[in-house]
Amino acid sequence: MMTARGKWTQLAVLALVIALLPLFFPSGYYYRVGALIFVNALSVVGLVILIGYAGQISLGHAGFAGIGAYACALAPEHLGLHPGLAVILGAVVSGIMALLIGRPILRLKGYYLAVATLGFGILVSMVLTNERALTGGPDGMSVEDLGLRALLRDLGWRLSGGEFWYGVSGFVLLIGAWLALNLFDSPTGRAMRALHGSEVAASTVGVDVARQKLRAFVISAVYASVAGSLLALQNGYITPDVAGFMHSIEMVTMAVLGGVGSVLGATLGAAILTLLPQVLTVFAEYEQLVLGAVMIVVMIFLPQGLLPSIARRIRGRGE
Amino acid sequence: MKLAIRTTLGILAAGVALPIAAQAEIRLGASVSATGPAAFLGDPEAKTIEMMVEEINAAGGINGEEIALTLYDDGGDPNKARTFATRLVEDDEVVAIIGGSTTGTTMSILDVAEDEGIPFISLAGAISIVDPVRDYVFKTPHTDRMACEKIFADMIAQGITKVGMISGTDGFGASMQAQCSDVAGAQGVEIVADETYGPQDADMTPQLTRIRNTEGVQAVLNPGFGQGPAIVTRNFAQLGFDIPLYQSHGVASDAFIELAGADAAEGVRLPGTALLIGDLLAEDDPQYKVVTEYAAAYQAKYDQAPSTFAGYAHDAVALMVDAITRAGEADPDAIRDALEETQGFVGTTGTYSFSPKDHLGLDLTAFRMLQITDGGWKQLD
Numbered sequence: 001m002m003t004a005r006g007k008w009t010q011l012a013v014l015a016l017v018i019a020l021l022p023l024f025f026p027s028g029y030y031y032r033v034g035a036l037i038f039v040n041a042l043s044v045v046g047l048v049i050l051i052g053y054a055g056q057i058s059l060g061h062a063g064f065a066g067i068g069a070y071a072c073a074l075a076p077e078h079l080g081l082h083p084g085l086a087v088i089l090g091a092v093v094s095g096i097m098a099l100l101i102g103r104p105i106l107r108l109k110g111y112y113l114a115v116a117t118l119g120f121g122i123l124v125s126m127v128l129t130n131e132r133a134l135t136g137g138p139d140g141m142s143v144e145d146l147g148l149r150a151l152l153r154d155l156g157w158r159l160s161g162g163e164f165w166y167g168v169s170g171f172v173l174l175i176g177a178w179l180a181l182n183l184f185d186s187p188t189g190r191a192m193r194a195l196h197g198s199e200v201a202a203s204t205v206g207v208d209v210a211r212q213k214l215r216a217f218v219i220s221a222v223y224a225s226v227a228g229s230l231l232a233l234q235n236g237y238i239t240p241d242v243a244g245f246m247h248s249i250e251m252v253t254m255a256v257l258g259g260v261g262s263v264l265g266a267t268l269g270a271a272i273l274t275l276l277p278q279v280l281t282v283f284a285e286y287e288q289l290v291l292g293a294v295m296i297v298v299m300i301f302l303p304q305g306l307l308p309s310i311a312r313r314i315r316g317r318g319e
Numbered sequence: 320m321k322l323a324i325r326t327t328l329g330i331l332a333a334g335v336a337l338p339i340a341a342q343a344e345i346r347l348g349a350s351v352s353a354t355g356p357a358a359f360l361g362d363p364e365a366k367t368i369e370m371m372v373e374e375i376n377a378a379g380g381i382n383g384e385e386i387a388l389t390l391y392d393d394g395g396d397p398n399k400a401r402t403f404a405t406r407l408v409e410d411d412e413v414v415a416i417i418g419g420s421t422t423g424t425t426m427s428i429l430d431v432a433e434d435e436g437i438p439f440i441s442l443a444g445a446i447s448i449v450d451p452v453r454d455y456v457f458k459t460p461h462t463d464r465m466a467c468e469k470i471f472a473d474m475i476a477q478g479i480t481k482v483g484m485i486s487g488t489d490g491f492g493a494s495m496q497a498q499c500s501d502v503a504g505a506q507g508v509e510i511v512a513d514e515t516y517g518p519q520d521a522d523m524t525p526q527l528t529r530i531r532n533t534e535g536v537q538a539v540l541n542p543g544f545g546q547g548p549a550i551v552t553r554n555f556a557q558l559g560f561d562i563p564l565y566q567s568h569g570v571a572s573d574a575f576i577e578l579a580g581a582d583a584a585e586g587v588r589l590p591g592t593a594l595l596i597g598d599l600l601a602e603d604d605p606q607y608k609v610v611t612e613y614a615a616a617y618q619a620k621y622d623q624a625p626s627t628f629a630g631y632a633h634d635a636v637a638l639m640v641d642a643i644t645r646a647g648e649a650d651p652d653a654i655r656d657a658l659e660e661t662q663g664f665v666g667t668t669g670t671y672s673f674s675p676k677d678h679l680g681l682d683l684t685a686f687r688m689l690q691i692t693d694g695g696w697k698q699l700d
Contacts, residue, residue, distance in 0.1 A: 029409035032402055130488060132497065138490035139422040139445060140397065161434065162405065231398065236430050239397050239423040277399070278406070281391055285354075 031162030046223025055196030060121030065228030066243025094225035140239030259305025344384030348413030581694030634666030
């Protein structure tokens with residue numbers, strides 16, 4: 001279905017879009033929206049690996065985003081760690097958490113797995129809300145600046161906050177997409193897709209089902225964590241909302257809308273769902289209504305998600 | 320199906336084209352939490368801002384120029400608030416921003432306002448918004464700390480020194496609990512019990528029983544917002560406490576008395592603003608005119624009484640309009656300077672006097688100690 005050529009084409013398309021889009025930006029505000037889309041897309045690409053490749057569901061990935069975000073807020077303050085290193089620390093912590101909780105809960109299937117991951121997300125969000133002495137509680141806490149922008153300024157390259165984060169988030173998304181696309185055709189990726197198709201069949205041909213599921217879960221957790229860190233760093237302020245239940249749902253919705261098996265599709269889904277609230281400010285009251293309607297229409301008419309369905313249709317017509 | 324895609328694209332295209340529309344003279348931006356968990360703050364704030372801008376424009380605008388208001392609903396999400404703040408500054412090119420219903424959203428907007436040099440009046444309570452003072456950031460609500468100080472001062476006057484505290488774990492309750500614990504010692508009050516409840520809890524009898532069993536407790540203080548304090552008040556009455564119950568300014572509304580029941584709420588004390596007791600104010604009270612006029616206009620337009628939080632938005636708009644009038648031009652820096660020079664400006668919350676060292680401009684006199692009596696309010700000081 002997807003070849004090596006397909007991989008490079010997809011990456012090239014993504015890179016071109018990220019690089020050329022700013023030419024059409026009428027104001028600095030669009031850089032901010034673009035950066036948000038890339039951050040959301042990054043965590044959704046992680047979900048593509050978990051849901052699209054391995055066929056497992058998670059409704060708690062905002063928990064990992066929360067861990068990544070608060071790592072960036074807490075580590076510099078309490079451990080004196082540079083915020084950049086805190087991103088890595090957050091990713092490591094998220095990975096270990098995913099490993100620990102993934103082992104028992106990935107034995108569950110379907111609804112049970114969804115509920116267990118949901119529980120994890122809510123737990124993280126509750127800890128962040130209630131450990132006030134550490135996290136500032138529901139009011140949140142500020143995040144130290146990365147310092148990279150000031151460094152660039154000293155080197156004579158002046159960037160606005162929006163431009164800088166547009167570049168950084170776009171770059172990280174490219175790396176994330178590249179890794180995810182590489183994984184697709186690797187032995188691990190094939191094993192994941194095999195267990196997606198049928199766990200029984202996969203284990204008969206020698207796939208270690210539990211191990212592959214766990215691997216997908218940990219990888220996607222690291223994606224969500226890095227995305228959470230990027231969000232915290234660019235916002236400069238973080239509240240427990242980032243780990244909230246709604247954020248988890250939003251991520252899954254983005255993945256499903258764009259096409260859960262496709263990296264580009266996930267990015268498209270993230271773009272649409274990040275843009276919609278901005279576009280719909282005029283009808284703020286109907287925002288949820290429109291979002292719901294879009295989801296229903298897509299689910300009924302394009303069950304594979306936007307991008308794969310459209311691509312298939314175009315290909316179908318060409319033949 | 321094709322139609323669905325085309326419609327989606329159409330909506331996206333329309334959104335890109337929309338921001339060009341605003342062409343009026345003074346561009347005022349606002350981002351409040353009109354929906355979501357903080358809607359109790361943002362909804363009356365949005366209504367107030369819209370009503371006042373309409374009124375001002377109908378009366379000929381500021382210095383002959385109309386206000387063009389751009390108001391966004393951030394849903395209480397700090398991430399959205401930051402995006403909207405960026406949008407207001409970069410895309411809508413506003414000269415001033417009002418908003419930030421919660422501390423989280425305010426802290427997100429604040430960064431953008433400071434960065435771009437746009438005056439910003441926040442509607443959130445935390446002291447960290449104006450301490451340390453930031454050049455372009457002001458706020459209208461008194462801090463939680465001031466509410467604590469007002470309550471403790473009243474307790475000391477009653478000879479109460481040992482207090483049992485029960486607070487909600489929501490943003491409002493948690494923040495005020497921290498401030499009250501922090502300031503109690505300095506005022507000679509000792510917190511002898513410290514209980515919490517979740518914002519959705521339906522029964523606080525166990526926590527209250529524990530407080531009652533605490534040695535020497537002389538009063539109960541309940542920092543919180545929403546249904547929690549009403550339930551605390553009802554449970555408090557059911558348990559037959561014979562010590563006073565203090566609530567916070569978070570429940571200073573008639574709705575609280577209805578929710579708790581007039582019998583249970585009888586004798587409850589809390590700090591409130593003049594807005595709550597507009598009809599009880601003496602006619603020579605400095606706030607009488609502004610409070611009664613605003614309350615009447617709001618009542619007429621929305622058929623409900625304005626809340627304390629609505630009053631914060633009223634004062635923010637009024638202060639901003641006053642500053643723009645005095646600045647004589649809609650230039651962000653000129654407005655900022657004029658704001659900082661504001662002296663003795665009477666609002667619904669209190670009388671504001673800003674200075675380079677003080678961007679809150681209120682003192683404890685802004686609070687009035689109130690007691691619920693016969694299902695209504697009575698001013699104590």
